[in-house]
Amino acid sequence: MGALTHSFITEKLQAKFGDKIGLVEEPYNLLTITFDRSILLDLLNYLYKEDDLGFTFLTDLTGVHFTSPEDILGVVYHLHNLPENVRLRLKTFFPKEDPYIDSATSVFMSANWMERETYDFYGILFKGHPNLKRILNVDDLGYFPLRKEYALEDPTRQDKDDSYFGR
Amino acid sequence: MEDKPEGFEGPGFFATSLDKVVGLARKNSLWPLPFATSCCGIEFMATMASTYDIARFGAERPSFSPRQADVLMVMGTIAKKMGPVLRQVYEQMAEPKWVIAVGACASSGGIFDTYSVLQGIDRIIPVDVYVPGCPPRPEQILQGIMRVQDLAATESLRRRESPEYKALLAKYEIQ
Numbered sequence: 001m002g003a004l005t006h007s008f009i010t011e012k013l014q015a016k017f018g019d020k021i022g023l024v025e026e027p028y029n030l031l032t033i034t035f036d037r038s039i040l041l042d043l044l045n046y047l048y049k050e051d052d053l054g055f056t057f058l059t060d061l062t063g064v065h066f067t068s069p070e071d072i073l074g075v076v077y078h079l080h081n082l083p084e085n086v087r088l089r090l091k092t093f094f095p096k097e098d099p100y101i102d103s104a105t106s107v108f109m110s111a112n113w114m115e116r117e118t119y120d121f122y123g124i125l126f127k128g129h130p131n132l133k134r135i136l137n138v139d140d141l142g143y144f145p146l147r148k149e150y151a152l153e154d155p156t157r158q159d160k161d162d163s164y165f166g167r
Numbered sequence: 168m169e170d171k172p173e174g175f176e177g178p179g180f181f182a183t184s185l186d187k188v189v190g191l192a193r194k195n196s197l198w199p200l201p202f203a204t205s206c207c208g209i210e211f212m213a214t215m216a217s218t219y220d221i222a223r224f225g226a227e228r229p230s231f232s233p234r235q236a237d238v239l240m241v242m243g244t245i246a247k248k249m250g251p252v253l254r255q256v257y258e259q260m261a262e263p264k265w266v267i268a269v270g271a272c273a274s275s276g277g278i279f280d281t282y283s284v285l286q287g288i289d290r291i292i293p294v295d296v297y298v299p300g301c302p303p304r305p306e307q308i309l310q311g312i313m314r315v316q317d318l319a320a321t322e323s324l325r326r327r328e329s330p331e332y333k334a335l336l337a338k339y340e341i342q
Contacts, residue, residue: 137248137282137283138247141282145282145283
């Protein structure tokens with residue numbers, strides 16, 4: 001690994017974005033930065049275009065739903081600088097009632113399907129996405145299945161025949 | 168060797184009802200359409216191959232076109248998104264047609280007690296024979312085919328025109 005150390009990335013981002021950069025952690029030696037969703041596109045563009053950062057590859061994009069201590073949704077981005085082989089994880093959280101975030105498709109084309117999947121399972125709405133509709137589930141599913149608000153054994157489900165399962 | 172059906176026999180002639188002759192013919196030339204999505208499909212491949220050999224039961228030709236098939240064999244987990252495809256395949260089959268649900272997933276959703284999986288194919292198409300097992304052994308699949316043979320042998324030629332059958336299809340909103 002060359003000059004692209006964790007402290008270098010952290011200091012550069014904190015200098016550029018100030019208090020919009022939140023918690024910085026290094027679980028399992030993977031630099032993880034929490035940020036405010038308002039700077040998403042500026043942050044991704046900065047990480048992409050700045051010569052000494054060069055995070056030009058979006059490895060993964062997914063959603064997350066936490067119910068405690070607050071009921072919040074989040075989006076997690078995994079970026080990769082391929083020449084330096086340095087990975088970076090970015091997280092942002094927002095209230096479930098306001099599930100909007102900018103689409104990363106203007107920076108990474110590969111975000112298209114990953115954002116559709118995240119919408120499909122968590123109901124996170126990506127502003128500016130070219131085609132935000134369900135991708136894996138049936139179109140008339142009517143809910144976002146990976147949100148934690150559903151009980152594991154939902155007694156109101158209509159599509160299950162309990163007689164097969166001794167319930 | 169099939170036993171000949173009940174009838175009157177004399178020197179140089181044999182008389183029986185048309186139902187029985189047609190039933191005998193249908194029973195021993197059932198062409199299965201394998202709709203295999205997972206591990207039950209692997210068991211079906213063993214059933215087709217030389218050791219178990221469904222050709223012994225007249226199912227010599229697995230038909231990969233629904234139009235020429237007699238028995239739809241659904242083997243494996245059917246996701247809700249696959250449901251309309253399965254239903255279209257069923258609708259494309261010509262009468263008379265039978266359906267076998269092979270394995271726990273096709274019969275009831277099996278272990279996949281989840282939002283994305285169809286909880287039994289009988290929610291979208293009528294099923295004649297259910298084969299239990301996860302996955303069932305080839306002998307069990309053969310047993311299922313033999314139960315369909317029993318249905319085919321004894322089915323009245325008019326059954327597919329009957330109000331009961333039409334009501335069954337109407338229940339599934341087919342046609």
